[in-house]
Amino acid sequence: MKKILLDLEKMSPDTRARIAEEVDSEEVLQILSEDDSEEVLKAVAENPHTSSITLGLLSMTAEGEVLRAIAGNNKTPKLDLDRLSFNESLIRSEVAANPNSSKETLDRLSKDNVDEIRWMVAGNPSTSGKTLDRLAEDEYELVLLEVGKNTHTMKKTLDRLSKRNHYEVNLEIACNSNTSEKTLDWLSRSEDTGVRRCVASNPNALRATLERLVEDVNVEVRYIASATLNNLKKFAKHKKESK
Amino acid sequence: MKKFSLDPNKLSSDTRARIAREVDSEEVLEILSEDKSWKVLQAVARNPNTPREDLDRLSLNKEALIRRNVAENPSTSEETLDRLSKDYDYEVRWMVAGNSRTSMKTLDRLVKDEDVAVRYSASANIVSRDKLAKLKIQEEYL
Numbered sequence: 066m067k068k069i070l071l072d073l074e075k076m077s078p079d080t081r082a083r084i085a086e087e088v089d090s091e092e093v094l095q096i097l098s099e100d101d102s103e104e105v106l107k108a109v110a111e112n113p114h115t116s117s118i119t120l121g122l123l124s125m126t127a128e129g130e131v132l133r134a135i136a137g138n139n140k141t142p143k144l145d146l147d148r149l150s151f152n153e154s155l156i157r158s159e160v161a162a163n164p165n166s167s168k169e170t171l172d173r174l175s176k177d178n179v180d181e182i183r184w185m186v187a188g189n190p191s192t193s194g195k196t197l198d199r200l201a202e203d204e205y206e207l208v209l210l211e212v213g214k215n216t217h218t219m220k221k222t223l224d225r226l227s228k229r230n231h232y233e234v235n236l237e238i239a240c241n242s243n244t245s246e247k248t249l250d251w252l253s254r255s256e257d258t259g260v261r262r263c264v265a266s267n268p269n270a271l272r273a274t275l276e277r278l279v280e281d282v283n284v285e286v287r288y289i290a291s292a293t294l295n296n297l298k299k300f301a302k303h304k305k306e307s308k
Numbered sequence: 309m310k311k312f313s314l315d316p317n318k319l320s321s322d323t324r325a326r327i328a329r330e331v332d333s334e335e336v337l338e339i340l341s342e343d344k345s346w347k348v349l350q351a352v353a354r355n356p357n358t359p360r361e362d363l364d365r366l367s368l369n370k371e372a373l374i375r376r377n378v379a380e381n382p383s384t385s386e387e388t389l390d391r392l393s394k395d396y397d398y399e400v401r402w403m404v405a406g407n408s409r410t411s412m413k414t415l416d417r418l419v420k421d422e423d424v425a426v427r428y429s430a431s432a433n434i435v436s437r438d439k440l441a442k443l444k445i446q447e448e449y450l
């Protein structure tokens with residue numbers, strides 16, 4: 066189908082917003098970023114195809130929902146996200162969850178008074194190991210859960226956190242692909258079946274740990290540990306054959 | 309505000325239908341009249357800015373809903389309306405019977421239609437034209 070030439074002034078704000086939501090052309094989104102309808106600007110700010118330059122410029126004049134959408138867009142430049150991180154809590158929360166936020170911005174937000182913001186930082190894949198290490202001492206439980214789940218959390222942090230014996234946090238650590246063999250071995254002796262089940266499914270667990278879990282009291286743990294061991298054997302065989 | 313061109317295939321059928329409802333450019337309507345979605349075609353068929361040739365083409369569509377919208381459109385030509393007045397779908401004929409562009413010849417035939425709603429609408433259309441004609445004559449002589 067041919068392209069169509071549209072005159073935006075002839076379209077209703079609803080239709081312009083729908084176009085801004087669905088279009089993937091940076092050029093069209095740049096034109097729509099000058100719209101006077103907040104609904105249209107919000108759709109531009111949320112669109113993953115909006116260019117960094119457009120988002121940066123829009124962030125200078127936008128407010129409310131539009132600003133929040135800009136703070137949540139992965140393409141918003143680091144510098145603009147840093148500037149937005151000094152705004153109201155709803156906007157700070159979007160910056161804290163944005164994987165494009167810089168380590169420095171996330172580190173500052175990790176000291177925020179609002180629990181939800183620290184929670185977002187803890188779950189952000191761009192948060193540094195050092196920041197996550199500090200967050201492992203947080204008093205808000207959901208922060209600890211995210212630290213335990215985050216694959217960028219350092220091995221030593223996960224190990225220390227596992228010693229708190231918090232069931233749900235240990236569940237996350239036992240499933241984390243960055244948890245050390247030593248920590249997994251320690252967790253495999255947990256009283257909680259759920260934690261042992263996660264260790265049994267973790268391919269990073271030591272062979273000896275998995276072999277012990279094959280004889281676990283719980284049938285599900287035994288079954289999962291056997292399956293993981295089999296998969297590891299198959300993988301090793303395949304690797305050897307391909308060499 | 310600037311104009312811009314975009315590929316309608318990148319938009320959902322709902323958004324294309326919205327555009328087809330609101331746009332007044334014949335070029336855009338001509339392109340959208342070849343859309344695959346019945347929702348878009350329905351909106352094109354209803355838009356009074358759609359060129360007659362495109363309305364004529366849409367009047368041959370197998371979807372009665374689209375033909376109904378062509379039959380109701382004030383920009384549809386007398387010839388197309390006359391053809392639609394013989395449509396098997398009574399709602400299409402009903403729309404033709406109520407259209408201000410339908411010729412008297414076509415309306416005379418529709419007054420004898422098998423469907424009561426079509427007959428009523430065609431009669432009302434003829435009467436309203438008579439009244440309008442009388443009003444015009446009165447205005448001229450008073």
